[in-house]
Structures are given as structure tokens and as C-alpha cells.
Amino acid sequence: MDSSRPYDVLILGGGNAALCAAITARRAGRSVLLLESAPKHFRGGNSRHTRNLRCMHDAPADVLTGTYDEEEYWQDLFKVTGGRTNEKLARMTIRHTATCRRWMIEHGVRFQPSLGGTLHVSRTNAFFLGGGKALINAYYRAAEALGVEIRYDTEVTGLNIRDGRFISTIAAHQGVDHEIRAAAVVAAAGGFESNLAWLREAWGPTADNFLIRGTPYNMGRVLRLLLDNEAKSIGDPTQGHCVAIDARSPKFDGGICTRVDCVSLGIVVNEHAQRFYDEGEDFWPKRYAIWGRLVAEQPNQIGYSIIDAKSMGKFIPPVFAPYKAQSIGELALALNLDEQALLRTVAQFNAALRPGTFDHTTLDDCATQGLLPPKTHWARAIDTPPFFAYPLRPGITFTYLGVTVNERAQVILRDEHPAVNIFAAGEIMAGNVLGKGYIAGIGMAIGTTFGHIAGQEAARHVAA
């Protein structure tokens, strides 16, 4: 890192959006320096854990089946966000996904058909061969080959912004601060989901029991610095994408494999051995994202998904072995739950079952009657040993708080003016498009689109 020479474009962050911006700006002939706070092995932020891109397409295209037009995509996005989206930016993103795959392939990304268990998104989502880390590796190779300078283990600790104009950044590398000047800057450093103190500030002490599904390096430093420098915020600071994951997962970086996909096949109880929500409300792909919050609302933020032998093997096997017992009483003991309470909960559930025909592939007619909360589908007696349980905790995927941008990816300041040479891409501005909720593959769609725009605009600003 040559801190004496000014770069044309400085990229803060090292994930998908950062790399899309870096490669784009470099290909436009600009000198580009990219600062990644993680060491090389953990580079790529949460892009490491992603696996697909939601793509608009008007005809079947390589790994994508059927069609998925702009309107349907927009409606899906509108529905999950409850309208908390900027239609102009959202439609820009949607349209960009129709064409960006070629660019991705040119830079080494490869696609594969839908993975096992994900057929329901084979029409809408193109999967990366090998997942997000393979994509990140390809982009780093491409960026290096093009001459993008890359610095790992380099933390942004200060931004020097005057009158909405970026002058320089202070970056710490191996304990030494460097001042780096650049004509334009792209902030693509993610949210604050791994900053435990900030999470506690947003959610209160319950946040101490949350697990962070992704990188430990998304500390939100760049986001905080921008907000402290008059950037206009967007998105609810107290909200995050939160999934119920295996309670035995590591505090950080457990990623996809910590999932537990058997909630809808059994019952879920809290630490008092009481049920608290309809486990069969809808198909699991449409419900997994609410279970994080549901578990977070329970005492000590813990839940237990309980199934019997009938359901074993009917869902993607979780990474940790289940607790296993020959009777419900024994299972209660293993889980450290009140034995009588769990026996009562299971007995009440079994007694409330209405006869029906079980079919996990449809919203079947197996439901409870007169039970609170009800289980409205796939309700079958928990009566066949052995019995199994998976402990659940809330797992944070990402946070929604970000900076507001315009269609040129320029950061909007609190006085509503765009910052002339400050651009943002990826999770740090995703709240503009995704103010709430989630649909699979939208994060990578936003990151890729705004990465390209930010790279282009930053390069153009330098030329001007």
C-alpha cells in the first residue's frame, strides 16, 4: 500500500459488491486499491456464505428454468418488504440481473443447477458452482490479473470527508495507521451484524444469546463512519434477518450448515417445555426466516425442535447430531427440560390431532383442533420412538441499517444532496431495495448491480 500516492478509486470492503466495483473501475482504466479488513483466508465478508443470485429472465437460460419476468420479481420483492423498497432502485436491480450473468462468467464465476432441496428456487435463482466463496475466489483472481491492488488485514478507522467530498481514509494495517487519498471512494463493507456491542444497543441484552451466521469481520465501521459524517441512514436499526439455527453452532461464521429444517415436521417448545407458535403455518422455505425472531422472544432465547422416528430422514440432515431418546421423559432429561411439562405438552398436542393425510409436499389437512397455538399443517402424533430434538437459537444473517443512495450509487447526505465522490454498494446500502424481509438471492443481486454501478460512476467521476 503506497500511501504517498493518491489512487483514482478506493474500495472499502472485500465482498461481492466491493469486487464488482473494483473490477469495473479497473477495467475503465482507473488505479484501484481495495481494502479488506479480514485476513486473506476469511476474505469476502458474507458473500463467502452466499450461494445464488435471483435472476430475471424471459426464457429458460442455462441453469434457470421457465421464466421470471420483471413484474413477477418486483411483486415478490414488494410483498416481502411490505413496500419498504425504492421502486426505481429495485427495478434497476431486477433488470440488471437479466444481463449480469455474462459479466460474472467472464470474470470466472460458474453456475450450477439448483442444489438438492432447492428445487423450489430453480426457476428464480442461479446457483454459483461451489457457492459464494468460489465466486469470491474467482473475482479476486480476476481483480489481481487486472491490476487491482488488494490489501488484507486492513481496517478502515477514519474517513476524512469535507463538505460531502471524500478526501482520504485512515486505514490500520499491522498496527500502523496509513492515510490513503483517492479521487473517489466506494463503501462496500457490509452491515454491523458481527458487532456485538452494536447489536446489544439495537436489541438489548437478548442479543447476547444471538449467534452470528456470517463473518466476524462485519463490524459496521465504515457504516458508522459514514453515518457520523452526515450520510442519510435507511432501514430499521433494530431489525436484522434472523433465522433459528442449531444452538450448538459457533458464535460466528457457522453459515448454511447450522440450519435445522425439521421445524414443520414436529413441535417446537421453549425452555418451559411449552409450544409457542404454529410450526406448520406454511412451507418451511417461506417460514424459516421468522423463527429466529420467534425464538429470540422466548425466555433465554432458546427453543427445541422435537420430532419422532417417522420424520427422521425427511429433511436435510443438520450438521450436529440430534439429542435422541427412547421416551419423551428421557428426552426431557437430556434437554434439561421439566419432564412432566414436556410429557403434558406432547400429550396435549397428540390428543388435539384431527385425522388427515400427511403430505409434506402440499399444505396438507393434518392439523390440530382446539389447541393453542394450533399446528395447521403436517401435524402428526409425536409417538414413535426414538425421539429426536435439536436445540435452536436465533442466528443473525444480516442487519438492515444502511446508507441511502441514488441511482448512481452516490451516498445521499442528510441535507438530501448526493456526496459527489462517495459511492456505496452491497449490504451497506441494501436497505434501499430491501427495507424488510428477505427473498433468496436478492442480496447478491443488489451487491452485483450496485457494485457495477458504483465502479462505473466512481471511474466516471475520476475522468470528469
Place this chain on the structure above:
Amino acid sequence: MSPPKPIAADLVQEGQRMASICNACRYCEGYCAVFPALERRLSFSEGDLAYLSNLCHDCGACYYACQYAPPHEFQLNFPKMMTEIRAATYRKYAWPGFFAALFERNGLVVSLITSACVMLFVLGMVVLVDPQALFSAHTDGDGAFYAVLSHRAMVRTFGEVFVLVLLVLLVAAARFWRDIGEEPKTLLSPGPLGQSLDAVLRLTYLRGGGDGCAYADDRPSPARRAYHQITFYGFLLCFAATCVATAYHYVLGHPAPYAWWSLPTLLGTIGGVALLIGPAGLLALKARHDAALASEKQTGMDVGFLAQLILVSSTGLLLFALRESAAMGMLLAFHLGAVMALFITLPYGKFVHAVYRFTALLRYYVERRRPVPEMGAE
């Protein structure tokens, strides 16, 4: 026949731990046959791991794509674990069982056997062959090689060893097949046999999902697949040369030596050159192999086998070039010693990968015709 000895329990446990992570993640499904096979299972027995490890071509793609690879606390180094289990399966299914020890320090074992064979042939010829014949030049018209060693002696020695080797390899394959949970009758399924043959001939699963394997480092490259296939087809061409020559000898009554443009010579020469280039390329790649993925023991075995192939092809080519010189006798002894060493170490060295991998591929295609366990959407 004694039953195979189990693989070390800690290695099996580690394999089970890693396979469970992969089964919950599934991002690598598109790279090769291992992951689709893994996803058909809820848990992993020792036999399952033996099967998966031989299905693995060690392309390395999954390691570089893995979000759980070291230094992540899950310490998931899938290809290295597969390599270690695969090495253990070579010992496990080796027959007769007491020869399993030959897989320990295999590189050393193979070099000792090779030196011993070469010495034996050289000494044998010096003692048994008339020095006048052994150390003088013979023209092709004199019948070159057979002036030194009779055709019958050669065919008998090598034919008998070859049949024995074939038998030993078949028994090993059968032990593997039974241990991974298949019936003898499924071994002869024509469809899957054809598909596995196709996967071998094109080396489908060393493509790393398309761009080539990430062998020396994280950059996908077609080099390893190319060098492997040059070796493979070189081996086959040399074998074909021998078969054609045998047919010439017995069917057409036309004994060697043959002119440079004749079929056996052309096949042998092209095969021999390929068998120089392929193994040399593989050795060069191996020298650059990412230390994180290399397993020391396996490296010894691989290098031993590649060196053996190079020795056989280089002595063969030299023999062909200098067959009318006085050096022919000694070169012939060298070459035949090297070939004999290659033959007798086939079941106790790297070559067995061909047997187990083909058998594992066959199992994969047999299994693919069986229904997948029904599983809800994630």
C-alpha cells in the same frame, strides 16, 4: 480369506464429522460425483467413507470453495481427509492381507522392489546368457532381442505374473465391492458399466465442475486431467502394442523385431513417449501441490509409481533406439526388470487407484438408478 481389517477409528470419525458438514451445506454438489453420492445418505458408515474416498479424484476444487476450510474452526479439509481414507482402503482391501504392509512407506517399497528386479534381470542375464550374445550388436535381421532371451521365456515369465496380478486385483475389487455394501450381481450391470467406463475414458470427474481441477493451487487448470490422460492412454497404447505384437507372433507367425512403421512399433513408440510426458507432467504438478492438501504418505506412493512408469518408458524407448547396438543386451535386462517390477507392484502401489475408482464409479452409477430418499425442501 480373512475379512478386511477396519480403518482406524479416529480417521473414520473424522470422516463422519466432515461428511456431516458437507451434507448440511451442499454447495459443492456440482463439482463431482462425491457430493451427490454423499447427499443420498443421512449418516456415514466406514464402508460409505471407503466408497466416497475412492470416488474422490482429489481435484481440490471443494477445498478452495469451502467456507469451513482451515483456519475456520470446523477445520474442514475434505480432499485431504478423502486422501487419507483412500490410502487406508488400499491397505484394507489388499489381498493377500499380509501384503497390506507394502502400502506403508510405499514409495520406498516400490523403489526397493524395482531395484531388486532390475538387478535380478541383469544378473540373471549375465549368468545365464552367453556373454558373446549379450554384449555384442545384433541386427534386426538376427532377431535382435531373441538373440539374447528367447521369446518363450519372456512370454512365460511375464504371462504368469500378469495373470496372477490380475487375479489379485480382482479379489481386491471384490472385497471392496462387498464391504461398501453391494451384491456380487450388481457388479455386472451393463448400463452402469458403460457409464463408469465413459467416466474413466474421459476422466469426467477431474474437471472440477468444468474449468479443470484446482490441483497445484486454487486456480482451475486442465493440466492435471490432460497429463493423467496422456499417461492413461500411453499405458493403454503400450499394452495394445504388446497385444498386437503377440498376435503378429502367434497368429501371423511374424516375430519381432518390427520395422519402425509397423503397428506394434508405432503403438509402442507413441505410447512410450506419452508415458514419459504424462508422468513427468504429473510429477511437475505434484512438486507445486498446495501443502495444505498434500498427504505425505500418499505423495511417496504417487511419486514411486510415476517414477516407475518413467523408468519403463525411457528404458523401452532407449532399447528401441539402440537395439542394433552392443548396449542392447543390458538395456533389455534393465527394461524387462523395470517392467517386471511394475507388474508385481501393480496390486500394491498407486495403480490400485484405477481398480477402486472404477469400482466406486460403477457403484455410483448403480446407485443413481435407485430412488433418492424423499426429503423436504430446506
